Amino acid sequence: MSNSTLFLSSGFIRTPLQNGLGRYIPQLQRITFKFCKNHGGSRGVRDFIESDLMDFAKAHPGTVVYLKPRRHRSPCLVAEYLNGEREYLSCHAFSRDEVQKWLSHMCTKSGIPVMRFRKYQHTDYPTIQGVWNPFTHQAPEINTADFPHDVLSKPSNQEQTATEQLIEIFKKTQLKEMPEKEDK
Template identity: 25%
Template sequence: MALRGVWQLKKLIVSYCDWGGSSRGIRAFMESELLTFKEKNPQLEVVTELIRGQHPHLKGFYKNKNERVVCVKNMTPEDILLYATRLRNALGRKVVKLKTRHVTKHPSVQ
């Protein structure tokens, strides 16, 4: 997601194994969907990384120095594309639990 017109995700690393069965979906994703994902997101640096013997995952690096890792083992290429777009649309902030349903900058003085 863009915060004031600036996309927050700056780098996406696609890690996979060229032999393992759990990486079958991500290998199909790289053949079919990854090129169109790169073309639709020119602001994003997409890097593929071969790691043998490990389950595949997507790792996103954000401008606020945070990173998110999503395991995509045994997923279809459509599901992997969904997770990649979720990483792209996220702001990279940590999840904060709200104490009340009503959030205000000026709490009541009563």
């Protein structure tokens, strides 16, 4: 584990209300542009507002866009998501393209904070038996065997194979149907 993950909260993978199973619901509820009308550090945000904001608003009709001019303050973006989370991004000295890239990043996020994952799988009802996989109860001889193998290919608890059982069931049903057809 690296030192950068020590200060992250830990948790499990969550999806917001199974989003995407029925229809996709964008999780970004509102975005607020805070900028200064005169300061040089807000130039990229101002350029984005003048040229690309209307296209963004048309492409994302479910997202409310607020513009908040502030005097002598550094520009920032505030994204608010449906789950109540807020994300602040300082846009000091960003170019127009950088603002656009960060905005598209915020639009595609779910609003769930970045976290360190505890495990690869999670269940609400944990088992005491451990994690199952297809090779859990297999014979270890299979690892080195060359197939077809005479001993491993034969079923241990049955004299007949499944194919032989199906052929026998088919023949029995054919014999039952034959006398009915002759009686008619």
